[in-house]
Amino acid sequence: MFNYYCRLALSSLKRNAVLTTLMIVVIGVGIGASMTALTVFRAMSGDPIPAKSQRLFAPQIQSRRPDDRDRAGEDGVQVSVSYIDAMAWMQARAAYRQTALYATTLSVRPVEPRQKPFKATVRVVYTDFFPMFDVPFLFGSAWRAADDESHSAVVVLTREMNDQLFGGKNSVGKTIRLDDESYTVVGVLSDWLPIPRFYDLQIVPFGVGDQMFIPFTRAIERQMVVSGNTSCSGDGGSAFPNILRSNCIWLQFWVELRTPEEIAKYRLYLSNYASEQQRTGRYPWAPHTQLRNVTQWLSYRHVVPNEVDLLVLLAFGFLFICLLNATGLILAKLMSRAGDIGVRRALGASRGAIIYQCLVETAMIGLSGGALGLLLTALGLAVARALLSKDFVTLATLDFADIGIAILLAVGATLLAGLYPTWRAARVQPAWQLKAK
C-alpha cells in the first residue's frame, strides 16, 4: 500500500510541477535558514569539554565593595581573581587539582634563521592544567610539578606551533627563544581547541587559541604582561609588581572536584576563606563566594553573543512563515484534487486511507524540502563564515547530528503544515464531488 501511495504522490506532484516546486523551495529555504542559525548557535553554545564539564569549577570571591559592579557578573561577584587570592588557593590545595592561569604575548625567535620573529599568544598555567582539561599530547608530556616550583624555563607547544617552528617533527628536548630567553620543549599537543575557550573568556572566546604554554611561576618571575583585562579600582597601577601585592583582579582560576563530597568540602573551604578575609579586613563586606561548573559558567558569562540569539530567533520566525506558506500551498494542492479524492472515496477508500495518502504526499515534499534545505544550510554556513568575524563562527560545520535534525525538522514541520489540508481533504464528500462533474 505504501508503495502505491508513493506512486500516487509522485504522479500528483508531477501534475502540478509549479506548485510542487514552490512548496519544496519554500520548505527548503525555511529549513536552510533555521538550520544555519541553529548550527552556528550549537557550535557556539556547545559543551567544550563534555567529559568533564560537571567536574571542573571556577571559584569566585567578592573582591570589590558590593555596590562596585567592576568586572562583576550578574550576581555582583567578580569574574576574575587577584594574585593574592589565587596564590592562597593554590597553596591550600583544597581541590583534587587546581590551576591559576592567564594569557600573555611573547616574541618568538624561530630556530630557522631565515624565519622572521613573531608574536605568539602564550598561556600561563600550572602543570595540573593539562590533566584537568584532558589536553592530548602528540609528543612528550606536561612538565613536572617540580618545574612549577623551580620556575623552570619549559614550554609545551600546540601542534600548529610545532609545525611552524619544527616542521611537525618531534621537538621534545629542543629549545626555542621566547622574549630572548631559552625554553626547553617538553611536550607537543595534538589537535586541541575547546570552543568556546571556557577557561578564559576575557579574550575572544571563539578565535584562534593559545599557541604555547609555560609555567605560571616562570611568567610571574619574569613579570610577563597580561593580555586581557586588569582591573585595579584605585589600588595602584595595573603593572608589575603592583598587581602581585594589590587587590587588582586579572587571573582566572579553575579547580577539578570529582565527587559531591569534594564539591561540598571545597564550597566550605571557599566560604571559610572569604570569612577569614572579612576578619582580617581585606574584604570587609559580607563574604560572598561562588563555585560554578563549566556549563553554569558559560551561561553565567553569556558566552553566546546577542546577535546569534537574535539570528536564531529570526531564522525560526522565518521557518514559521515558510510553514504557514506551505500550509496554504498544500491546501491548494490537495483541494485542487478534490475530484480525485471524491472518486477514490466513492470507490470505497476509507477516510483513513485518504489521510494516509495525503500524509505520504506531504512527507515526500518534506523530504525533498529537507534535502534542498541541507544544501542551503551548507551554503548559508559558508556565507556566515565569510561575513561574520572569525570569532563568531569558527567551527560551525555540519555534522551527522545536524543532518538528522534538518531532515526530521523538514519532514516533521511539513507534516504539521499538512495537517489542516489533510483534514480538509478527508472531509471531501464523495457524492458532492461526483455530482459536480
Place this chain on the structure above:
Amino acid sequence: MTIRPILSSLSRNKFGAVLIATQIAITLGFLANALAIVEYRLSWSSRPSGMDEANLFSISSDSVDHPADLAARVHTDLATLRALPGVVDAFADYGYPFSGGGWISSVNLTVDQKTETTETAVYLADEHALSALGVHLIAGRNFTADEITDRREGDKPTPDVLIVTKTLADRLFPAGNALGQTIYVTSDQPERIIGIVDRLQAPVIEANGATSTIAEHSVLGPYRPIDERSDYLVRVTPGQLDAVMKSAEKALLTLNGDRILRIRSMEERRRTAYRGDHGLVVLLISVCTALVAVTGFGIVGLTSYWVTQRRQQIGIRRALGATRRDIVAYFQTENLLIAGLGAAAGVLLAIALNLWLVGSFEMVRMPGRYALIGAAIMLILGQLAVLWPARRAASIPPALATRGG
C-alpha cells in the same frame, strides 16, 4: 466596487485569509525591527571618527631584543617617520579609534565624588598628535613640546593639561564653558582643559551596551608612551599612502631589524572593526528579502488556488457583464482587505517584538516610522503578488459559465 460580496466570499475562505494575514503580520513584525537594526548598525559603523582616515596608517613595532633605552628608540623611530617624504606627521599612540579596546576611565568634576560623572577614553598624545590624526581643534590650543612627558607602563599619570572632545566637553559643562575648567580623569589631581577638538571617536566598537553611550568621549593626555610595543600613527599627504607604508617599514627596519612590525591602513582597521556589524546587516537584509519573497509567493499560491476554485463564479460574473478590470479589482480589493488587517496586526507585533528586544537584548528602540514603512511594503507586496493570479482570473472566458465547469 462593493465590499460586501468580497466579505461574504472571504467568510467562506476564512482559513486561507487568516493564513495570509498572519504571514503578513509576522513578516512585518520582523521586517520593521530588522530595518531599524540595519539602519542603526549602518549609521553606527559609518559615523565619522574625526580622523583623516583616508591618509592614515598605523605601524606597530614589538622589540625582540629588549633595548636598554626604550625611550631613545621611540624618539628615533618618531623622528625617522616624520622625516620620511610624503609624511605629514606621526606620533606614538596608545589605543586609537577602531582598536576595540583601550584605556577607559571615569571622569569627575570634583575630587571626592562618590559616583562618577561619566566615562571617557584616554589617548596618549604628544604635540604632533592633532596634526597626525587630522582632528580639528575648535577651541583653545594644542599641547606644547615642553608639556609632553614620556610615560612608561605602570607610571602613575599626573597630567595638568588635557584636550577633550566637544561631546565630552558639552556633557561635562552643558553651559559651553568647558575651556579652562578643571576635571579629574584617572587621578585625584585636577587637570585643566586647554583645548577642545570637534570629534574623536573612543576605541569603542560594540554597537550596544554601556560603552556605546560614551563612544564620542575622548581625552588626550600629554604623554608619549614608552613600551616594548609601540604603535605609531602616521598621516601622509593624499595619494602617498601605499608608497609611504612601504618606505616606513623599510626605514624602521633599517634603524633596527630585530623587531616585529605590523602595518595596516586606517581604512582597513575600520573595516575589520565593523566587520561584524556589516555581516549582520547583510545577513538581516538577505533573510528579510527571503522572508518578503516567501510571503509574496504564498499570496500568489493561495490566490491562484482561489481563482481555480472560483472559475465558474468568475465566468458567471463575466457573462453578467463584469469587465476584466472588475475581476482584477475584485481580487485587488480582497487582498487589500486581508493585507490591511495583517499589517495592522503586524504593526502591533513589531512594537511588541521591539519592546521585548530592547528589554532582553539591549537593542535600540525602533523608531515608529519603521513599522509604517514595513506596513507600506506589505501592502504593496500584496498588490503586486495578487496581480498575476488576478490577471489569470480576468482571462477566464464568460462562456465558461454556460459550460458548467
